[in-house]
Amino acid sequence: MRVLAAGDHFVRPDLIDAALCDALSPDLSADLEVRELTLPWPHEPFGPVGGVEEASGTEEHLIEMLEGAEICVTQMAPLTAKVFAASPDLRMVAVSRGGPVNVDLSAAARHGVAVSFAPGRNAPAAAEFAIAMMLAAMRRVPSSDQALRNGIWQGYLYAYDAAGTELAGATVGLVGYGAIGRIVARVLRAFGAHVLIHDPYTDPEAARADGVEPVELDTLLRRCAVVSLHARLTAETRHLIDADRLALLPEGAVLVNTARGGLLDYTPLPDLLRTGRLGALALDVYDIEPPPTDWPLHATPNVITTPHLAGASRQTAHRAASITAAEVARYLRGEKLAHPAVPEPVQDPRA
Structure with missing residues (x-):
């Protein structure tokens, strides 16, 4: 199963990868192929992208990186209607922030994609x-x-x-x-x-x-x-x-x-x-x-x-990665998500 760790220069892809290793049992982690993407935030400001807010990177690059991926773990990637339509294998998105403002939740629901977020991370x-x-x-x-x-x-x-x-x-x-x-x-x-x-x-x-x-x-x-x-x-x-x-x-x-x-x-x-x-x-x-x-x-x-720094601690980045990794683990075990943003039931992706 392919996972895209779409990190940035705060919640870095390697932090996501390490958190997944900690959260998953050996049999689950052995089945994963993790692909890493580093988005430009905060070196480049976030902003609206394709109808979602506070996003970093482009829809086109994300679509390319999501090819064949069933799970996307991200903080800032623009999960737009266009991205969901072009990513038929995508089944779950774990957003490592307090609210999934960079995700078109209606489009996610239409495409049957589960979405989680990370309340309290910062x-x-x-x-x-x-x-x-x-x-x-x-x-x-x-x-x-x-x-x-x-x-x-x-x-x-x-x-x-x-x-x-x-x-x-x-x-x-x-x-x-x-x-x-x-x-x-x-x-x-x-x-x-x-x-x-x-x-x-x-x-x-x-x-x-x-x-x-x-x-x-x-x-x-x-x-x-x-x-x-x-x-x-x-x-x-x-x-x-x-x-x-x-x-x-x-x-x-x-x-x-x-x-x-x-x-x-x-x-x-x-x-x-x-x-x-x-x-x-x-x-x-x-x-x-x-x-x-x-x-x-x-x-x-x-x-x-100050320049929007309240949540900027290294511990926040680690908590964000850990919360989303735990959600991925629940999804892979066929369990209910702890922090669902799309209220559809989640099926075991291996069934």
Whole structure:
């Protein structure tokens, strides 16, 4: 059985191959012929390809590499309707990311292809990064570092009106309480913060058992000195934090977005920061990636920006490969997938 390990320069093909060896029994692994493909991301940005989002590489090259393959393990390959139509042997796709946005799921279902994904693969990395962004924004770490490099000693930041704030004793709001949000909440509580969460898909009693307080979104925004976004981007959540909701934040609040750029309306942010209505903004994601050189927030005070790095840890790459390899093993054993994206039953491919 032929497998295409369509990796990239993060979740590399050799990591996928090694994870398959670890996940499969000797008899199953002996039957596999693994072909490797290295896609150009992140050395070249991902983007829309053939009707799917956040993909890397071309449909034509993928079709060529999928010839005779029954299984494709990938993070970024563009699994489009065209690719499925041209790959009649393909029976299973394992996507090593939190959502299979690079897969046309309707086309997969039409062609009888099982699709799995890897929820939580970057949760520890993204949670740690979000906490780091909060601390950096609240204590002005990047701006004071840059000032010192430019020969400016900002001793005045010890003045009461200029001093930063602490997470200990702060009320912090998390918009979204999935795998990442739960880790962030646990760390915040260890700092001594009171944590509010808003997530309509979370059981309120389960959230309270975690030691957090579930509230409506507008209540969270009014009460929190720090707000961090952890929701998935959907039609329902696009511009969830718009101008009206930004106006609900307390004066001087800190806003962190390490989730998806489309959750936030960026237009009102420069004025809110210049006037001090918003105390600081920390962004790892943007409405346009990368943001243009004339982007207004580049010249706005109290803004921290990083290039979509929250999930970029080596452990994330290994977890991604391991989760998808485990799904391949389940498929080959004729078992149900743990994380199916296409709800068709999966038949034993050897039957």
